[in-house]
Amino acid sequence: MLRSDDLQVFVLTAELGSLSAAARQLELSPAVASAALKRLEAQLGCRLLVRSTRSLRLTGEGELYLPHARSALQSLVEGQQLLAGGKATISGTLQLSAPSDFGRNVLLPWLDEFQLQHPLLSLRLLLADRNADLFRQPVDIALRYGQPEDSSLVAVPVAAANRxxxxxxxxxxxxxxxxxxxxxxxxxxxxxxxxxxxxxxxxxxxxxxxxxxxxxxxxxxxxxxxxxxxxxxxxxxxxxxxxxxxxxxxxxxxxxxxxxxxxxxEPTPLNLICAHRAHLGERVRLLREHLVERCQRLIQLAPFAH
The missing domain is CATH 3.40.190.290 (D-Maltodextrin-Binding Protein; domain 2)
Structure with a gap:
């Protein structure tokens, strides 16, 4: 059976690009962290990381498995919060990509408000107008205008009426x-x-x-x-x-x-994009509700809304 602490070592190592850095953050010895990775790879029957004395990178299998490992860990956290009666209290790190203009000039204060409401939540924000690779980049969700070209991605509307x-x-x-x-x-x-x-x-x-x-x-x-x-x-x-x-x-x-x-x-709907429906957890649901409300206020002021 897969162990959640082994998954945690793998996810953090992939995000930090260093096994020793992940071990320090998790307060583990390098030997224990290395053993956790080897145990996980043995159970999955494949190599997830290629490690040397100077570098570390994900294998193809590791890139495929990483979003599932992240999702599994988040699901465990949300289940724990639900049992504790604190479903509205979210924590952990939410990794979000957004367009440069919308991100800098509109989204930033909205995210500040969201974190004030959820002080245990950490955000990692990537701003770029090119489409984020949700399978390779350290991103859980992306805000993007228009429908994704990749039909395998999941798109949830945030501001469908935008033009x-x-x-x-x-x-x-x-x-x-x-x-x-x-x-x-x-x-x-x-x-x-x-x-x-x-x-x-x-x-x-x-x-x-x-x-x-x-x-x-x-x-x-x-x-x-x-x-x-x-x-x-x-x-x-x-x-x-x-x-x-x-x-x-x-x-x-x-x-x-x-x-x-x-x-x-031209219609320019704003959508929340993710690689798997499993990523649409409590953190993403609450963030989407927060963004939908604020986008609706702006849409009501638009010349095409009258």
Missing amino acids: RVLCASPGYLAANGSPRTLADLVHHNCLRFMLAGRVHERWCFLDDRHRELEQLVSGDRVSDDADVVRRWALAGRGVVYKSWLDIAQDVQSGRLVVLLPELLG
């Missing part, structure tokens, strides 16, 4: 005028985002009759960091086509102005 909006700063509009039609964008400097090597330069909308409209845009700036694109817009460098959640607070404060509000922007 893109066209906007620019008051300073840019004072100097360059406001577009009155979609075709007018050819006369404006459009700030574009690049993901996976592809520049997002075909901006799509629906008119009041729900007919699809598309405009090819151009400009002097492209970035693979969505937060950089937003900062350019705030600095008056051009027109931007962004997720409402990313710029809602900028619009409310007057730092950005919504353009052509009669057009309906």
Whole structure:
């Protein structure tokens, strides 16, 4: 039978990249920690880690097994909390990936509130616009716009009604005028985002009759960091086509102005992504509820919500 303390040694060793560091954190001797790993590998019938005097890495089997080991340990913690009558009291480490712009400018204060409500919880936050590899990276869940391309991943909605909006700063509009039609964008400097090597330069909308409209845009700036694109817009460098959640607070404060509000922007649903439904434990459930409530407040302020 697998031992939970052996699983703990394996998971912590994989996360820290060092058996000796894991042993110190668990207050074990290196010999005891090494024996735990060997015992686990013997029971599973495969090597999980390749170890040498200078390095340590997961084997292919170890990469496959790691998320299951994490999930098993978390399930044991949640079961213990349930028996203790403290299901709402969550602890441990929640590893989360989020988009750069949404993560820095919207999510951070929400996570601060969440940790104040759950002081025993630790967070590990990775910010990147590229899709997180939930099977290889030390991530339990990811917040991402749109549906995952990998159909094996589990997607749970957080803000299904979110859409893109066209906007620019008051300073840019004072100097360059406001577009009155979609075709007018050819006369404006459009700030574009690049993901996976592809520049997002075909901006799509629906008119009041729900007919699809598309405009090819151009400009002097492209970035693979969505937060950089937003900062350019705030600095008056051009027109931007962004997720409402990313710029809602900028619009409310007057730092950005919504353009052509009669057009309906592309749907950009925010989803919580995980590799296995087993990862949707109590910590993730409570975090999702926390995020859904706050996203709904912002969506209610959107021009497309009226």
